[in-house]
Amino acid sequence: MLLGSADQGRTDVPAVRVGDEAIDRSSLWEAASAFAARIAGAPAVAVHGESSLSTVVAVVGGVLAGVPVVPVPADAGTAERRHILDDSKAALWAGPALDEVGVPRVPAAPADRAPAGFRAADPGPEAAALIMYTSGTTGPPKGVLIPRRAVAADLDGLADAWRWTRDDVLVHGLPLFHVHGLVLGLLGALRTGSPLVHTVRPRPEAYAAAAEAGGTLFFGVPTVWSRIARERDAATALGSARLLVSGSAGLPAGVAQAMEAAAGLAPVERYGMTESLITLAARADEPARTGWVGRPVTGVQARLRGEDGAPVPADGESIGALQVRGATMFDGYLGLPEATVEAWTPDGWFATGDAAAVDADGRYRIVGRMSVDLIKSGGYRVGAGEVESALLDHPSVREAAVVGVPDEDLGQRIVAYLVGEGIDEKDVVGFVAGRLSVHKRPREVRVVDALPRNAMGKVQKSLL
Structure with missing residues (x-):
């Protein structure tokens, strides 16, 4: 099963805490099973991605039901939300009553309990777990079909790279509708069995309090780390953490140095896309190297190609187009076969569109988008x-x-x-x-x- 079972996590602390709300693993599975029973057989369920236990219940319930989950940004505008719902063909909506939502609402309550005789579905590793939408920088957002095997492979690869186990306590305040906050930050915690403390918003004082309460693994984007670095007391409090992880953009060297000075450790970096999940990651057992996003995770391969299609020297300086392939890849863009074909090279590599350099040890450095950077x-x-x-x-x-x-x-x-x-x-x-x-x-x-x-x-x- 993608997330294991109800009894595979720790029982001494809540499985998930979102702000002041908390739920143990057994109760989460009960509530998610009740939701799963309500949506069984649906082609897809759209979930309002607010930071709440209701979102957690709905996402886990979708996984247990074998129904693809369509995360909808909590701050989406009317047009964006309507596009995602129409394009995904989601038949049900887990979220607030909104005029632009024309499909039935289905409740996802943490206090719900599974109906008698409920059994989680197992649609197989190739079935879609998620339909996540791109940011739409070059047109309307595209639906990315992410199979269950890709999620499992990615989370296992990251658990290996970061030495992530059930003994960790994961802390973050990232949105529950992106790869970083939802796939890594929620499904990753549930798959490894590590408790999750979601701070609702990634405020420095919230991260500091979570560290003092026993948090060991912290996720953030560069803006989060920059704000924490400016709050000396908060940065110092994170000195008790085992690992800090930064992603979604490059981490400024000054921020890393400030965190190192205050906390005794700098964030490690990783790289990925909605289409590929996280493909490159710095390892926990190596010193942090700011600006470098590490090596391919287990099951993933990466390469650089020049404009002529030739390999780029692994000298850490020469820049080429980053291409990846492997177990974490998506199954295509929903309803867009031509765009799907165009995303891949003739010999089967996904063209990320990013420019990068690689050193002799196989560690990568992202320098931006090929088109504009x-x-x-x-x-x-x-x-x-x-x-x-x-x-x-x-x-x-x-x-x-x-x-x-x-x-x-x-x-x-x-x-x-x-x-x-x-x-x-x-x-x-x-x-x-x-x-x-x-x-x-x-x-x-x-x-x-x-x-x-x-x-x-x-x-x-x-x-x-």
Whole structure:
């Protein structure tokens, strides 16, 4: 079974705590089984992804019923929510009453109990566990079909990389509708048997309190770690943790250094996509190396290819297109066979669209998206992500986005859009040149009030 059974976790602490609500594993299975009985046979169930025990019950219930779960962002707008519901063909809705939801609502209550004779379904490893939607940066969000075997393989690979066991207590406050917070942060905890403490929001004081209460494994995105690093007491409290994990974007070196100084350990990094789940991860038994997302997890292979299709040297500097394949991969985009075919190379590798470098030990460094983050300037190939990380270490810079704009002399010149206070262009350019190769320095700095972002919080560089 994907999540094991009701009696495979610890009994000395709640299996899941969300804010002030908590539930033990046996009660969770009872409530989830009641939900599963209500939705049995449905083609898919859409779940309002708020941070609550009701969401946890609905997701686990979908898994027990063998019904694909469609996580819907809690902050989705009317049009986005309607698109996800219509496109996924979800027949049921676990969430609040909303005008744009035209399918029956089904309750998911932590106090519910399984009906007599209920048995969890086992549709097999190839059945879809989730239909997760992409962020829609290049058009309407696409439904990604994630099979049960991909989820199981990924979670087992990460448990190996991070030495994650039932003796850990996982802590995070990430959304329960993304891969990071939902697949890793909920299903991962349930599969390993480790208790989960969800802080509702990833506030520094909440993470510190969870650490003092025995939390050992903490998940966060760079913004979370940045805020904790600025709160010295909170960062120090995390010194009792076994492992800190960062993902979803590159971790600025300054943030890692601040966490190292205060807590005695820096977050390790990992990389993945909705389509592939987490494919690269730094290991718990190796020192954290900021900016590097580690090696392929068990069951996954990765490679880099240049524009001519040739392998890229494993020298840690040469940049190529990242391609992956293996046990964690999706089964295609729902109802989009042409887009599915286009996502794969002729020889069977998934083209991530990301640019990366790899060293001689097989560890990868992500430098950005091939389409907007690979800048060709003066004969050099520069990754925007690397420059952005350097810029974020500058004390005056709060946010940074780097793009390449056409230039008659250089081909493309590096332009940095920055948000912050008291930013001096010459100082910032010299700051970057002192940390990276001189050719990677911005040729132009533009200070703005805010960076354009989509609903997922990702910078829309096409608008810069």
